[in-house]
Amino acid sequence: MKAVICHAPKDLRVDALDEEQPGPGQLQVRVAFGGICGSDLHYFQHGGFGTVRLKEPMALGHEVSGVVSALGEGVEGFTVGQRVAISPSRPCFKCRYCQQGQHNQCLDMRFYGSAMRFPHIQGAFREKLVIESHQAHPLRAGVSLAIAALAEPLSVGLHAINRAGGVFGKQVLVTGSGPIGAMLIAGLRRAGAARIVAADLSDTALACARAMGADETLNLATQPDALAPYAKDKGQFDIMFEASGSDRALRAGLDVVVPRGVIVSVGMGGDAQLPMTQLAAKELELRGTFRFHPEFAVAVKFINEGLVDLRPVISHVVRVQDAVQAFELACDKTKAMKVQIDFGVEPAGI
Numbered sequence: 001m002k003a004v005i006c007h008a009p010k011d012l013r014v015d016a017l018d019e020e021q022p023g024p025g026q027l028q029v030r031v032a033f034g035g036i037c038g039s040d041l042h043y044f045q046h047g048g049f050g051t052v053r054l055k056e057p058m059a060l061g062h063e064v065s066g067v068v069s070a071l072g073e074g075v076e077g078f079t080v081g082q083r084v085a086i087s088p089s090r091p092c093f094k095c096r097y098c099q100q101g102q103h104n105q106c107l108d109m110r111f112y113g114s115a116m117r118f119p120h121i122q123g124a125f126r127e128k129l130v131i132e133s134h135q136a137h138p139l140r141a142g143v144s145l146a147i148a149a150l151a152e153p154l155s156v157g158l159h160a161i162n163r164a165g166g167v168f169g170k171q172v173l174v175t176g177s178g179p180i181g182a183m184l185i186a187g188l189r190r191a192g193a194a195r196i197v198a199a200d201l202s203d204t205a206l207a208c209a210r211a212m213g214a215d216e217t218l219n220l221a222t223q224p225d226a227l228a229p230y231a232k233d234k235g236q237f238d239i240m241f242e243a244s245g246s247d248r249a250l251r252a253g254l255d256v257v258v259p260r261g262v263i264v265s266v267g268m269g270g271d272a273q274l275p276m277t278q279l280a281a282k283e284l285e286l287r288g289t290f291r292f293h294p295e296f297a298v299a300v301k302f303i304n305e306g307l308v309d310l311r312p313v314i315s316h317v318v319r320v321q322d323a324v325q326a327f328e329l330a331c332d333k334t335k336a337m338k339v340q341i342d343f344g345v346e347p348a349g350i
Contacts, residue, residue, distance in 0.1 A: 004034075004125035004323045004341065007057045009047040012324050017059070020130045022072035027131050029086060032145040032345035033317070034125045035063035035153065035338050036330040038178070038245075038268075040113065044327045049268070054115050061125030062088035062112035065148035067345055068136070075133050084136040085148040085303070087155075087296040088112040088124060103293035104159070111291070125323070127343055137300040144349040146317060146340055147303060150183065150310045152292075153338075154299040157184030159292035160266045161191055164239050168192040173230070173237040173256060175199045176244025176267050177209040177217070179313050179338040184241055184266070186308045189213035197237070199227065200244070204315075208337050211312035230256040234282065237261065247272040254278050264289055313338045317348045 091106035113123025198209035245267030318326035330339040
């Protein structure tokens with residue numbers, strides 16, 4: 001079967017892999033669509049991120065949907081031909097963090113397409129994938145498999161909203177309107193945020209943010225001082241979600257968030273230097289957010305019931321044989337939002 005494998009920075013290949021058969025409690029799934037994530041791009045461009053580096057060839061990808069093609073022994077509730085969204089989160093369910101319900105902090109996590117451990121956890125960009133049955137979330141008839149592959153990044157946004165501790169009736173700023181930021185905005189709209197302002201450097205991203213529910217958009221490339229009015233009277237935003245991974249954006253948030261407001265750091269762009277005196281004087285809360293777990297089921301529910309419209313996020317769908325071009329396109333933020341790889345199971349239907 002075909003698989004999209006990163007061998008080194010800028011060395012991405014569509015290679016052949018042996019097909020696996022499902023064991024007890026497992027499903028084999030024909031992968032339909034796979035979305036290229038920022039972490040995939042880090043492996044493609046740099047061979048890793050932070051201190052994490054590729055030590056062996058690794059299949060990329062973790063945002064996938066598909067069709068069940070075989071059942072392992074003892075599997076109930078699924079049938080061959082069933083269409084599913086696939087959670088890439090595979091915690092151990094045994095460690096102390098899993099026992100406390102913090103599955104995203106699992107000490108023995110196996111998350112698709114991750115070089116954080118060795119041997120690496122191979123990714124899901126392959127024609128057939130064996131998964132645990134608990135990873136499969138059934139889709140309603142008529143739901144696009146391309147849209148279903150967005151359940152994972154939507155889950156990231158929903159977990160960030162949970163980390164904020166309540167957004168109903170709040171004034172909210174989202175910096176970084178890429179796919180995660182855009183879907184976070186959709187979640188904020190659903191969760192009852194009173195006003196959502198989105199900031200980015202790209203008109204393409206900001207147009208998507210408006211389509212996803214932002215009340216106002218600010219292009220900080222053409223209007224670098226656009227946030228300045230929001231610094232009046234110690235700030236205007238109750239909550240800020242920093243989804244760009246920019247050190248500069250995170251620092252700017254300290255000026256525009258109200259005293260005792262909350263800043264949620266979503267994007268992973270590296271270490272940041274913050275004016276701790278300002279953080280302390282305004283009694284701000286800086287919170288991290290990492291992956292998700294229970295939010296995946298919520299994301300699939302939203303998609304199944306049509307409670308969010310994620311179609312504006314998908315900018316391009318590219319055939320698996322052209323995966324290298326798909327990754328190069330995804331690197332160009334002036335042209336692309338979410339680029340998906342089509343494994344040829346069914347038309348995108350978006």
